[in-house]
Amino acid sequence: MSKQLHLNAFEMNCLGHLAHGLWSHPADQRRHYTDLSFWTNLAKLLERGKFDAVFIADVLGIYDVYGEGKEPAVRNAVQIPANDPSLVIPPMAAVTKHLNFVVTSATTYEHPYAFARRISTLDHLTKGRIAWNIVTSYLPNAAQNFGLDTMIGHDERYDIADEYLEVVYKLWEGSWQEDAVLTDKKNRKYSDPSKVHSIRHKGNYFNVQGPHLSEPSLQRTPVLYQAGTSPRGKVFAARHAEGIFIGGTDTALMKKQIADIRRQAEEQGRDPAQLKFFTGLTPIVGATKEEAQRKLEEFTSYYLHEGGLVHFSSGSGYDLASYAQDYFDGSGNNHVQSAMDRFSKNALNPRTVKEIIASLSKIGSMGLVAVGTPEEVADRMEQLVEDVGLDGFNIMQVVSPGTLEDFVDLVVPELQRRGIYRKEYQEGTLREQLFGQGNRLLPASHPAASFRELSVNSS
Numbered sequence: 001m002s003k004q005l006h007l008n009a010f011e012m013n014c015l016g017h018l019a020h021g022l023w024s025h026p027a028d029q030r031r032h033y034t035d036l037s038f039w040t041n042l043a044k045l046l047e048r049g050k051f052d053a054v055f056i057a058d059v060l061g062i063y064d065v066y067g068e069g070k071e072p073a074v075r076n077a078v079q080i081p082a083n084d085p086s087l088v089i090p091p092m093a094a095v096t097k098h099l100n101f102v103v104t105s106a107t108t109y110e111h112p113y114a115f116a117r118r119i120s121t122l123d124h125l126t127k128g129r130i131a132w133n134i135v136t137s138y139l140p141n142a143a144q145n146f147g148l149d150t151m152i153g154h155d156e157r158y159d160i161a162d163e164y165l166e167v168v169y170k171l172w173e174g175s176w177q178e179d180a181v182l183t184d185k186k187n188r189k190y191s192d193p194s195k196v197h198s199i200r201h202k203g204n205y206f207n208v209q210g211p212h213l214s215e216p217s218l219q220r221t222p223v224l225y226q227a228g229t230s231p232r233g234k235v236f237a238a239r240h241a242e243g244i245f246i247g248g249t250d251t252a253l254m255k256k257q258i259a260d261i262r263r264q265a266e267e268q269g270r271d272p273a274q275l276k277f278f279t280g281l282t283p284i285v286g287a288t289k290e291e292a293q294r295k296l297e298e299f300t301s302y303y304l305h306e307g308g309l310v311h312f313s314s315g316s317g318y319d320l321a322s323y324a325q326d327y328f329d330g331s332g333n334n335h336v337q338s339a340m341d342r343f344s345k346n347a348l349n350p351r352t353v354k355e356i357i358a359s360l361s362k363i364g365s366m367g368l369v370a371v372g373t374p375e376e377v378a379d380r381m382e383q384l385v386e387d388v389g390l391d392g393f394n395i396m397q398v399v400s401p402g403t404l405e406d407f408v409d410l411v412v413p414e415l416q417r418r419g420i421y422r423k424e425y426q427e428g429t430l431r432e433q434l435f436g437q438g439n440r441l442l443p444a445s446h447p448a449a450s451f452r453e454l455s456v457n458s459s
């Protein structure tokens with residue numbers, strides 16, 4: 001394999017992210033997610049393992065579709081309690097030099113002006129180590145928490161997201177010219193007002209005058225990740241995303257989606273090499289095959305099936321506590337549509353509702369799982385990259401930090417021995433680490449670049 005692998009650790013600022021119930025395993029430390037040291041220790045571990053980034057998911061409401069109430073989610077700690085994803089980044093940045101941070105934020109609820117400033121602040125504090133995972137959200141309760149009775153329709157959420165991106169591109173790329181900051185102590189001029197521009201955005205969803213309050217950070221626009229591969233999601237990804245997080249376990253479908261997004265990006269004049277594809281992988285590693293298998297069985301005994309059902313029900317929009325048909329009928333389409341592409345009757349490999357419920361009793365049911373020796377796990381990763389066209393993985397955890405410790409100590413050296421994973425970090429921003437030196441900013445072929453013209457056309 002000639003490609004170099006990229007690795008993110010998949011995280012969330014909460015007790016129960018994906019491995020529902022595993023917080024009660026004796027070795028698990030997730031109950032300390034409210035402590036700074038949980039995050040600084042994680043960051044140091046990941047930098048030791050030369051990880052690209054910690055990728056932090058987020059939600060803005062509770063998972064209350066299953067059983068039509070909050071009790072199952074709260075009882076099983078399914079992403080509740082959950083704290084803010086961005087505030088743990090500065091302490092992690094303070095104890096590392098190269099590790100990067102992907103923060104998830106939905107375009108449906110928070111205003112882009114405030115969000116753009118928070119990201120610029122993070123990009124300044126980390127010296128260009130920030131990415132944004134752009135999502136549109138899928139929880140009805142999130143809509144209710146932000147003043148709506150029901151969720152905005154699926155495709156309209158993406159229309160809002162497109163305009164949101166236009167606003168933040170104007171703020172990040174167009175508001176401050178590159179030479180606007182003078183730092184001229186002699187003449188007591190910090191910035192040149194003629195080079196700091198209002199953006200005067202008036203759109204269907206947002207009106208923003210500007211200018212951006214933050215001076216330009218190293219990357220200006222953070223590295224843009226996206227998750228969601230519905231037909232509308234793919235159009236959005238092809239236009240904006242530099243990193244795409246593809247979910248699920250159906251590798252034939254992933255391969256199709258990757259080819260589709262790369263083709264659409266190329267049609268829009270983007271270089272398909274400027275898009276990197278990731279999927280979720282849960283590694284369970286042992287010195288021998290038998291030891292790895294024993295670990296899996298032990299972990300499974302702590303896993304809560306009901307937690308998996310709660311998670312899936314809100315993701316898909318189907319209440320698995322009461323759904324009576326053999327196959328999903330497509331009515332869950334306002335939630336995560338790409339989940340429906342995998343599970344409905346029209347899926348490439350359709351599964352019955354009964355089969356789906358059974359699969360949710362297993363560890364790692366939200367992504368791929370690799371159980372075995374370090375060599376076997378590395379083999380599987382290499383094969384997936386070659387067969388599916390992936391560029392890397394979001395490593396999903398079962399016990400924290402045990403899963404990542406095993407991976408760093410056992411699998412990383414094997415990947416390095418094979419020459420497919422860095423032994424040392426490259427200097428530079430996250431975008432440069434992903435796309436090579438000199439790529440601090442988005443390329444001219446990216447739609448954000450057109451908003452640099454703002455500085456020429458306005459004042």
Ligand SMILES: Cc1cc2nc3c(=O)[nH]c(=O)nc-3n(C[C@H](O)[C@H](O)[C@H](O)COP(=O)(O)O)c2cc1C
Nearest residue numbers: 057058135136137227228229230233247336337338
């Ligand atoms: C792999 C994957 C990870 C996702 N992570 C999140 C997340 O952390 N927070 C969130 O609000 N939505 C998340 N989403 C859903 C996105 O909000 C997405 O924009 C929305 O549900 C539409 O997805 P779709 O294009 O597949 O229909 C994720 C979706 C996928 C497929």
